[in-house]
Amino acid sequence: MSRLARLLVFAFGGGVMAVAFVLAVLDLPHFGTHEHLYRDLAVPAAVQHGTANVVSAVNFDQRAVDTFGEESILIASVVGAAALLRPSSEETEQRVPDLGRTLEGTRLIGYVLLPVTLVLGVDLVLHGGTTPGGGFQGGVILATGIHLLYVAGSYPALDRLRPVTMFEIADSVGAAAFAVIGLIGLASTGAFLGDFLPYGDFGQILSTGTVQVLSGVVGVEVVGGMVVLLSSFFEQEITVRAEDS
Amino acid sequence: MAIYAYLVAGYLILAGSYGIVRSRHLVHAIVCLSVAQAGTYVLLLAVGYQRGGASAPVFGSTTKPNKDVVDPVVQAMTLTDIVVSATVTALLLALAIQINRRHGTVDPDELAALKG
Numbered sequence: 001m002s003r004l005a006r007l008l009v010f011a012f013g014g015g016v017m018a019v020a021f022v023l024a025v026l027d028l029p030h031f032g033t034h035e036h037l038y039r040d041l042a043v044p045a046a047v048q049h050g051t052a053n054v055v056s057a058v059n060f061d062q063r064a065v066d067t068f069g070e071e072s073i074l075i076a077s078v079v080g081a082a083a084l085l086r087p088s089s090e091e092t093e094q095r096v097p098d099l100g101r102t103l104e105g106t107r108l109i110g111y112v113l114l115p116v117t118l119v120l121g122v123d124l125v126l127h128g129g130t131t132p133g134g135g136f137q138g139g140v141i142l143a144t145g146i147h148l149l150y151v152a153g154s155y156p157a158l159d160r161l162r163p164v165t166m167f168e169i170a171d172s173v174g175a176a177a178f179a180v181i182g183l184i185g186l187a188s189t190g191a192f193l194g195d196f197l198p199y200g201d202f203g204q205i206l207s208t209g210t211v212q213v214l215s216g217v218v219g220v221e222v223v224g225g226m227v228v229l230l231s232s233f234f235e236q237e238i239t240v241r242a243e244d245s
Numbered sequence: 246m247a248i249y250a251y252l253v254a255g256y257l258i259l260a261g262s263y264g265i266v267r268s269r270h271l272v273h274a275i276v277c278l279s280v281a282q283a284g285t286y287v288l289l290l291a292v293g294y295q296r297g298g299a300s301a302p303v304f305g306s307t308t309k310p311n312k313d314v315v316d317p318v319v320q321a322m323t324l325t326d327i328v329v330s331a332t333v334t335a336l337l338l339a340l341a342i343q344i345n346r347r348h349g350t351v352d353p354d355e356l357a358a359l360k361g
Binding site (some may be wrong): 078134136 | 252266291340
């Protein structure tokens with residue numbers, strides 16, 4: 001299809017969508033409305049299960065099966081990306097000499113922020129049920145924090161301090177633990193991912209039933225997945241060379 | 246204007262799609278897809294918003310549980326949306342690298358010509 005034909009098709013389709021979208025939103029409840037039916041059901045359900053962070057309660061309790069599907073998407077795409085990025089037969093992996101020239105200021109900030117970022121990530125994962133945060137957010141921050149080593153130091157430094165195999169295991173263990181917790185819930189409450197732990201005191205760290213546990217295992221899985229993903233891209237870019245170059 | 250936020254969401258989705266249609270580089274197309282997906286975040290959050298000082302749906306010792314909060318369900322869906330978007334972007338970028346390796350080009354138009 002020529003570029004012109006493609007633009008014309010898009011102009012027609014986009015135009016129809018724009019008109020339909022505007023007509024649709026004109027009939028939506030007003031922006032900023034005080035009527036939120038799902039909110040009125042989700043908030044009492046979360047409070048009843050002792051979960052202060054209602055968003056986490058929705059993710060890991062009320063719609064936990066949905067999150068199970070979501071983290072399956074996560075692990076599937078990590079496996080897919082790792083498979084696509086592995087060195088092909090015409091390419092070889094080689095150790096690159098440390099060519100990094102980092103500014104002293106960058107290096108300092110990197111090393112100062114590395115522990116701070118890791119602590120922040122652990123905090124977000126561990127308090128996912130009681131304060132804003134949770135496994136997904138904390139996991140991403142942890143994985144990015146580890147890569148401050150690359151920004152501050154060099155790729156060989158990152159490679160030494162980040163055993164990829166361990167993170168591969170963490171990724172699969174996190175995903176499997178989610179399913180196992182779901183099955184325990186099925187055995188003890190009769191519903192897959194049912195909340196079988198005591199709810200505890202509202203707002204305390206040891207509350208929220210399974211929300212906190214599921215948030216934790218998702219955190220482990222996200223750290224593993226992100227590190228494996230980023231390391232595949234790094235290896236592709238930094239250490240893999242086609243044989244003829 | 247009451248529907249302004251919804252219109253921003255629709256604009257982002259259409260602008261991202263337009264970028265994909267006229268893209269000449271696969272990475273550009275992937276970034277455009279992220280822009281289109283950002284429209285869905287805006288739409289979801291706009292649906293859940295409540296005027297008049299409604300707070301975040303997170304309670305604690307200072308904010309006692311009450312129903313005067315923004316909709317937590319759409320916020321949780323936005324979180325799901327972002328996670329899926331990030332993983333799909335990673336997978337697509339890996340595909341782009343693989344296509345560049347196999348065909349030596351990242352221009353979608355040239356890829357169509359190579360198909361035969």
